[in-house]
Amino acid sequence: xxxxxxxxxxxxxxxxxxxxxxxxxxxxxxxxxxxxxxxxxxxxxxxxxxxxxxxxxxxxxxxxxxxxxxxxxxxxxxxxxxxxxxxxxxxxxxxxxxxxxxxxxxxxxxxxxxxxxxxxxxxxxxxxxxxxxxxxxxxxxxxxxxxxxxxxxxxxxxxxxxxxxxxxxxxxxxxxxxxxxxxxxxxxxxxxxxxxxxxxxxxxxxxxxxxxxxxxxxxxxxxxxxxxxxxxxxxxxxxxxxxxxxxxxxxxxxxxxxxxxxxxxxxxxxxxxxxxxxxxxxxxxxxxxxxxxxxxxxxxxxxxxxxxxxxxxxxxxxxxxxxxxxxxxxxxxxxxxxxxxxxxxxxxxxx
Amino acid sequence: xxxxxxxxxxxxxxxxxxxxxxxxxxxxxxxxxxxxxxxxxxxxxxxxxxxxxxxxxxxxxxxxxxxxxxxxxxxxxxxxxxxxxxxxxxxxxxxxxxxxxxxxxxxxxxxxxxxxxxxxxxxxxxxxxxxxxxxxxxxxxxxxxxxxxxxxxxxxxxxxxxxxxxxxxxxxxxxxxxxxxxxxxxxxxxxxxxxxxxxxxxxxxxxxxxxxxxxxxxxxxxxxxxxxxxxxxxxxxxxxxxxxxxxxxxxxxxxxxxxxxxxxxxxxxxxxxxxxxxxxxxxxxxxxxxxxxxxxxxxxxxxxxxxxxxxxxxxxxxxxxxxxxxxxxxxxxxxxxxxxxxxxxxxxxxx
DNA sequence: GTTAGCACTCTCTATTATTGAGTGCTAACC
DNA sequence: GGTTAGCACTCAATAATAGAGAGTGCTAAC
Numbered sequence: 099x100x101x102x103x104x105x106x107x108x109x110x111x112x113x114x115x116x117x118x119x120x121x122x123x124x125x126x127x128x129x130x131x132x133x134x135x136x137x138x139x140x141x142x143x144x145x146x147x148x149x150x151x152x153x154x155x156x157x158x159x160x161x162x163x164x165x166x167x168x169x170x171x172x173x174x175x176x177x178x179x180x181x182x183x184x185x186x187x188x189x190x191x192x193x194x195x196x197x198x199x200x201x202x203x204x205x206x207x208x209x210x211x212x213x214x215x216x217x218x219x220x221x222x223x224x225x226x227x228x229x230x231x232x233x234x235x236x237x238x239x240x241x242x243x244x245x246x247x248x249x250x251x252x253x254x255x256x257x258x259x260x261x262x263x264x265x266x267x268x269x270x271x272x273x274x275x276x277x278x279x280x281x282x283x284x285x286x287x288x289x290x291x292x293x294x295x296x297x298x299x300x301x302x303x304x305x306x307x308x309x310x311x312x313x314x315x316x317x318x319x320x321x322x323x324x325x326x327x328x329x330x331x332x333x334x335x336x337x338x339x340x341x342x343x344x345x346x347x348x349x350x351x352x353x354x355x356x357x358x359x360x361x362x363x364x365x366x367x368x369x370x371x372x373x374x375x376x377x378x379x380x381x382x383x384x385x386x387x388x389x390x391x392x393x394x395x396x397x398x399x400x401x402x403x404x405x406x407x408x409x410x411x412x413x414x415x416x417x418x419x420x421x422x423x424x425x426x427x428x429x430x431x432x433x434x435x436x437x438x439x440x441x442x443x444x445x446x447x448x449x
Numbered sequence: 450x451x452x453x454x455x456x457x458x459x460x461x462x463x464x465x466x467x468x469x470x471x472x473x474x475x476x477x478x479x480x481x482x483x484x485x486x487x488x489x490x491x492x493x494x495x496x497x498x499x500x501x502x503x504x505x506x507x508x509x510x511x512x513x514x515x516x517x518x519x520x521x522x523x524x525x526x527x528x529x530x531x532x533x534x535x536x537x538x539x540x541x542x543x544x545x546x547x548x549x550x551x552x553x554x555x556x557x558x559x560x561x562x563x564x565x566x567x568x569x570x571x572x573x574x575x576x577x578x579x580x581x582x583x584x585x586x587x588x589x590x591x592x593x594x595x596x597x598x599x600x601x602x603x604x605x606x607x608x609x610x611x612x613x614x615x616x617x618x619x620x621x622x623x624x625x626x627x628x629x630x631x632x633x634x635x636x637x638x639x640x641x642x643x644x645x646x647x648x649x650x651x652x653x654x655x656x657x658x659x660x661x662x663x664x665x666x667x668x669x670x671x672x673x674x675x676x677x678x679x680x681x682x683x684x685x686x687x688x689x690x691x692x693x694x695x696x697x698x699x700x701x702x703x704x705x706x707x708x709x710x711x712x713x714x715x716x717x718x719x720x721x722x723x724x725x726x727x728x729x730x731x732x733x734x735x736x737x738x739x740x741x742x743x744x745x746x747x748x749x750x751x752x753x754x755x756x757x758x759x760x761x762x763x764x765x766x767x768x769x770x771x772x773x774x775x776x777x778x779x780x781x782x783x784x785x786x787x788x789x790x791x792x793x794x795x796x797x798x799x800x
Numbered sequence: 801g802t803t804a805g806c807a808c809t810c811t812c813t814a815t816t817a818t819t820g821a822g823t824g825c826t827a828a829c830c
Numbered sequence: 831g832g833t834t835a836g837c838a839c840t841c842a843a844t845a846a847t848a849g850a851g852a853g854t855g856c857t858a859a860c
Binding site: 248249250260279 | 597611617
Binding site: 145146147148149152166167168169170 | 803804805808809
């Protein structure tokens with residue numbers, strides 16, 4: 099079934115492509131169902147309204163257009179948008195000024211990775227006028243790079259864990275009084291040597307056991323560290339998700355309806371669900387239109403995400419969430435450009 | 450003028466107090482203008498609707514009630530709410546179970562101060578059903594407690610700044626290759642000795658000059674540190690503000706209107722403005738009703754904030770932002786209880 | 801295959817009527 | 831004199847009705 103449909107669709111003749119294109123673009127622009135008359139007036143298609151009507155009827159039969167009600171114009175269906183995105187949409191390139199501004203705003207704020215994520219969310223949302231979703235790497239996958247101790251007071255130390263995602267975790271732990279700064283450095287070295295390269299979740303009992311015997315005289319400190327590590331791991335990475343421009347959702351006329359709005363805002367607030375939604379994509383760049391999103395609450399939204407990564411395996415996604423009636427080509431251009439920038443940033447600032 | 454008004458109002462006789470009380474409480478409950486008939490039915494005031502009407506007319510003249518339009522019921526004015534809060538509102542004490550749950554949820558999550566702030570925002574919003582606003586201490590006022598370096602790679606070090614507000618700042622800085630971990634500890638000691646006790650903003654040129662001569666051979670590292678310190682200072686403390694339950698705003702029927710909603714969301718999104726709004730209170734516990742808030746965008750909101758502090762001078766505010774039609778007594782009880790908890794936490798976990 | 805014409809459909813807007821909660825005023829009551 | 835019942839009046843909200851307008855599908859002619 100689906101394949102046949104896909105085949106049929108691919109065979110669209112030039113005129114159908116033209117009409118579909120015009121409908122999608124007009125609807126994206128105006129957010130009102132578009133009729134044959136308006137279409138023929140607004141665009142120079144070289145065919146009469148009646149012919150457009152016929153074509154539209156065909157496109158509707160193929161499932162690319164829909165009618166809200168019998169005597170309204172046509173609206174693109176999810177599959178219609180999909181076809182538009184895959185086959186019809188003209189590529190767009192951002193003008194140099196925009197590019198420069200994005201780059202400037204992204205880099206100037208970010209001296210550290212989590213700041214970069216925050217800045218990305220802001221920049222993305224402002225450049226597209228949609229809501230931005232930025233996903234940091236999963237902490238559980240993170241690999242321990244270094245563990246150090248900083249003496250704070252006689253009986254408190256700061257445990258600093260640096261992982262390979264450039265992120266730094268820290269925790270204040272109790273320390274047996276009298277431990278010296280030199281000792282802390284040494285202990286840090288030993289612990290680092292033992293745990294380095296292990297994922298947070300893969301710190302094995304055996305590695306710990308060995309550590310315990312090696313650091314027998316600093317047992318208390320070690321146990322406190324292990325406990326802190328566990329806490330760090332368990333802390334659900336709220337910071338994993340950065341949002342920007344959530345209020346842009348309100349700008350869309352289709353969400354004037356409080357019902358729909360409420361549904362969407364519920365989704366936004368359940369950060370875990372939002373993470374799942376944004377993480378769902380597997381490919382480098384993913385466009386998900388309406389019901390292509392798993393989450394029911396996003397059935398009237400479109401999501402464009404792109405993966406960023408570093409050689410060391412830092413992996414996350416950035417993207418924008420907007421109405422199905424999204425300016426796909428511009429949003430796509432922005433998202434992919436920001437994706438590049440982040441990749442560059444990661445490469446440059448690799449440890 | 451104002452004083453006379455205040456005097457007049459203070460002289461309200463028992464019956465007017467009763468009527469005002471009933472109007473405010475009914476409106477808080479129902480969010481519909483309350484009329485004399487409904488009032489006499491719903492509450493047992495012992496007077497007829499006609500009498501209530503007379504009293505209401507008086508209260509309106511005094512500026513404590515308002516009429517949306519000629520033939521609607523009455524709605525409390527800002528001054529009406531104010532009188533209610535100051536004079537009429539019955540004190541409320543939270544039941545032990547709620548208290549216990551708040552305490553549990555607050556402490557279990559927080560091993561560090563910024564986590565505590567996050568947790569506070571969540572707990573506050575869930576306990577009150579309003580949006581929570583939690584303000585951390587101002588970084589600029591923070592006093593440097595300790596500066597340490599952690600060697601990351603051959604040419605990168607982590608600069609860790611611990612301030613007296615329990616907050617930890619860190620930045621990755623370049624380091625001349627070959628610097629040893631031992632050296633870093635030593636440098637950290639020297640820098641700490643020089644800058645400890647100084648506010649971020651008060652790091653004087655002289656102190657730096659002395660440091661420069663003392664650490665002549667590690668000049669590059671020092672300069673990188675100084676630059677990083679500046680950046681830390683300048684970073685507008687986004688993390689200074691923790692929000693919770695922003696979508697609770699949507700639950701309020703008075704904000705069903707997209708216009709009003711948009712205004713409020715704009716405010717929420719401008720974090721700097723929100724900080725200003727929340728920081729505005731000077732007293733221990735502050736209730737600001739509607740137009741008592743400076744910010745125009747908050748003219749239909751009420752804000753309850755409370756100051757928390759530690760002996761070491763950590764100062765911030767926590768609070769809730771909701772509709773003017775707020776359950777002031779319960780919200781107040783929650784806010785002050787959480788305030789206590791935070792004060793306790795700070796005392797216990799002082800360095 | 802394309803287009804003009806026409807009857808028909810259905811939403812949207814404006815208008816009007818109706819309802820109902822509420823008020824203010826007046827006069828009677830205790 | 832304060833309190834209350836009664837009554838005329840007001841005004842938003844609801845419902846009902848009538849057009850208007852944009853759009854469609856079908857048919858027949860080009």
